[in-house]
Amino acid sequence: MIPAAFDYVRASSLAQAIDLLRDDPDGAKLLAGGHTLLPALKLRLASPELLIDIGGIAELKGIEISESSVRIGALTTHAELFASEPLYGELPIFRQAACLIADPQVRNRGTIGGSLANADPAADWPAVMVALRAEIEIAGSDGLRRVPAQDFFVDIFSTLLEPDEILASIHIPRPKAGTRFSYRKIRHPASGFAVVGIAVGVLLQQGVVADVSIGVTGAANHAFAGQHAADFLTGKSLSRDNIDQAAKLLSETNECLSDRYASAEYRANLIRIETTRGLLALSS
Ligand SMILES: Cc1cc2nc3c(=O)[nH]c(=O)nc-3n(C[C@H](O)[C@H](O)[C@H](O)COP(=O)(O)OP(=O)(O)OC[C@H]3O[C@@H](n4cnc5c(N)ncnc54)[C@H](O)[C@@H]3O)c2cc1C
Structure with a gap:
C-alpha cells in the first residue's frame, strides 16, 4: 500500500501542465481529485515518475451557463455539480446523477474531468454526457479540440485523449425548451x-x-x-x-x-x- 517514489509538481496554469506532459508523456500522470489515481499508486497499478497536480488550475474550474450552452470545467467536483442551483435549474439530471455517485467523501474530491478521462466502463457521467450530447474539450500542445462525448470513449479505461493532452472542459448545448x-x-x-x-x-x-x-x-x-x-x-x-x-x-x-x-x-x-x-x- 505504499506507492513507488515519484516527483510532484503543482501546475499553476493549463499551459504549464501541457508543457510538463509533453516533456514526458509516458512517465507523467495528471492528478485531479485523486480518487482513482491514488489507490492505483498505492497498489502499484500505476508508477508514474512525475505527478502533475492540476488541482489548482483556475482555467479548469467553474460552471458557466450561457444562452446557447453550459460549460463545465474539468475540475468541477461531483459535489459541486450536485449543489449548483443554476445548473439544477437548467439540467436537473446533474443533481440526479451526482447523488448516485459513491459517498460524500468521494463526491467532495472526485472531478467530472477525472471521471471522464479515466473512462471506467461503470462510471456514471459518461452515460449522462452522451444523453446530453456533450462535447469534450481537449487541450494539448496544438491548442484545443472538441469531440462528441459519444465518440470520446473508445474502450475500457480508454478515450481519444493522447498521452500529452488534458481534458479541459465539457460543453453541453442547451436542449430545446421542454426537453x-x-x-x-x-x-x-x-x-x-x-x-x-x-x-x-x-x-x-x-x-x-x-x-x-x-x-x-x-x-x-x-x-x-x-x-x-x-x-x-x-x-x-x-x-x-x-x-x-x-x-x-x-x-x-x-x-x-x-x-x-x-x-x-x-x-x-x-x-x-x-x-x-x-x-x-x-x-x-
Ligand atoms: C470508493 C469509490 C467509489 C466510487 N464510486 C463511483 C460511482 O459510483 N460512480 C462513478 O462514476 N465513479 C465512482 N468513483 C470514481 C470517482 O467518482 C472519481 O470520479 C474518479 O475517481 C476520478 O476522478 P478524480 O478527479 O478522482 O481523478 P484522479 O483519480 O485524479 O484521476 C483519474 C485518472 O484520470 C486522469 N485525469 C484526471 N483528470 C484529468 C484531466 N482533466 N485530463 C486528462 N486526464 C485526467 C488521471 O491522470 C488518472 O489517470 C468512485 C471512487 C471511489 C474511490
Missing part, C-alpha cells in the same frame, strides 16, 4: 458503480417524440449512445408498446460485459428494464 432528462442506475452492491446506468432525454411535442437521446454505461466496454432505439422512438408516441420495443432494441444493440456479479444476459435485461422505467417516467 426532460432522467438518469437511473443499478448499483453494484459492493462498489456502488453502475452495473447498468441509463440516461435518457425526451422532448415531447403534441404527444409525439420530437427528440430523444439515450446514453448507456456499465453494460459494455465503454459508454455508448442508444441510437437505434432513439431513431425508433422519434416521431412516435411514448406509449407503453413503443417504450417496450425501444427498450428491447436497446438491450440488443451492444454486446454486454459479463463478470462474476452480472452475466451479459443479466446486464442486457437491466438495460431493457431501466430504459423502460426511464422512458415511462418522462412519458407524462
